[in-house]
Amino acid sequence: MLARRLLASSSAAAEGCGKRRRQAFAGRAPRPLGHPWAGRRCTTTAGASAEAQGVAEASVDDNKPKSDGKKKKQQQQKKQGGNKKGGGRETGSSLEELMQIRMDKADALREAGQNPYAYTFPRTHSCAELQGLYTDLEPGTEKAASEKAGGDICVAGRLMAKRVMGKLAFLRIQDPSGPVQLYVDKKALPEGGFAEMKAMVDVGDIVGARCPSVRRTDKGELSAVPAELSILTKSIRPLPDKWAGLTDVEQRYRQRYVDLIMSPESRNTLVARSRIVSGIRRLLDARDFLEVETPTLQQEAGGADARPFVTYHNALGQDFTLRIATELHLKRLVVGGIERVYELGRIFRNEGISTRHNPEFTSIEVYQAYADYNDMMDLTEDLIRDAAQSVCGGHKVTYDGVEIDLEGPFRRASMHDLVQEATGLDFMSDELRSDLEAARAAGAEALKKADSDGAMASLGAVSGAPSVGHVVNELFEALVEDSLVQPTFVTDHPVEVSPLAKPHRSKPGCVERFELFVTARELANAFSELTDPVEQRRRLEAQIESHRARAAATKDKEGNVDVEMDYEVKLDEDFLRALEHGMPPTAGLGIGVDRLVMLLTDSPSIRDVIAFPLLKS
8 A cells, every 4th residue: 555645734844835835735645755756855954964874863861961071072973964984863962952953854854845744644553463463474584464464564653763784774663552663674665765764764753654565583573664664743852761761750740741652551551541440331331320420610519528629710709619529419319310320530639649649539439229338349349350350351460569359259347346456445335435535545545555657646636536436537547557458348437437328227336338448548438328318417517516626626826727627618508408308228339540540550659540640830
């Protein structure tokens, strides 16, 4: 299949070319290197023409300035028109000079009648498809592409490496499916095409190749043999050093586009994330759950106790918050008769940033009428098993060197039992459950005995806890959470820390709630939902008072509240009004999608699994 002529010139190509040149470009596809256009050949200005004698393959690390000696040597080579060996690299001593050389090459391509920014290319195979097509090709042999592909093979991708050896060149291109090598033989290209390839093609360019044959080198490398080679996109900014890549972690997050080019692991993580999200949707859709979208801008932040982001709507003249949960709107839909509903979307919390927390994160919340939290445990196991199977090919995964078994059923243990195992204290006993001061004192003593950094950091929270339930919760976070490596459903939380959950049917002071912990991280949270509107109002009002008390406890000598607690919790009257119409028995589930992706891709930081994480400017 011959490469088609150029479709149309870009506005940049039109500058200085004149109306006749623009008319000549119209309706054409990329001109392969070496094909004449009005008898012109590609030659660059500003000293770059010297590269026609050698390999224009250098890459640059923006963060590694060259030494003065190397600078002077490169400047001297530039003035002389290359080095004694014919020029093996781009001849610039700074990033700006290297970029100028590449821009000069783009101009030279335009002058020769080739648009350096093509409109299309008739790709027939991805790199992986080409590799898979010729798995049986023996080393040292070559076959016509028509034998298996029914015609010439056209591949395209970004040039990641370039090596010239006399009349041969080896180009390694990469597309989303992987890499493949181009075996460029001077005799196979049109006249002048090999010299143009040496001069004009740089690492980082996106190129296309029409290949009538495929060979496997003596060393076993599958290689497509091009008869035509086209520059589809001229890269102006060089890539980082091909060996070091982006070594600065924060730069990887800021320049994710470069990270994706240089790091197959980063690309694989984002692909895995997409598969996980798609799989969650498929499973829920197959079980007749309806996906919906609820407001991101809300008048009151509800469904969680978290500091919201606040913004102002000019037309309405009032403040709004970005949602901190989707729960209350989804429950309104259950009241309205949508008995199986879910939403997968972004949540925003104006809180700290860490390897586990990003202010903007993705969660899925699921609500099912006529179900309880036991049903949600079963659903959670199914969702996680399915995700592990689709991404990892099985139910056992490795995270941070530890094998995690996701086969299920997962361990189930109540929060009170786990705290009792860690401290020897029974907070369900009459002695502690009814005496806050005694519970505080016992909890503080247990933390002192543990004598760990986490335990001592929680000492103040336990000593000032507004309820016995808060004491239990603080002790759990300080002494138990880090030990929950294998999947564990932590069940039956204190009612004081679970205002939206139904009272436990057999454990006074507890609610029917679970949190799933894996690798010491909370992965899911679920309730048998509270449907009693009177009790719900009482619980929400108690939550508001508890928040105010905890905020007041953080005041310094000047009366300033800690910034993490300096926000107002409001009562959502419309949600309570909806409950007053009656909500059927319902169970709800929330899963942190980012943390699930972290687990299944063995990623140590939440920023590794978010394409563009929030960073300080």
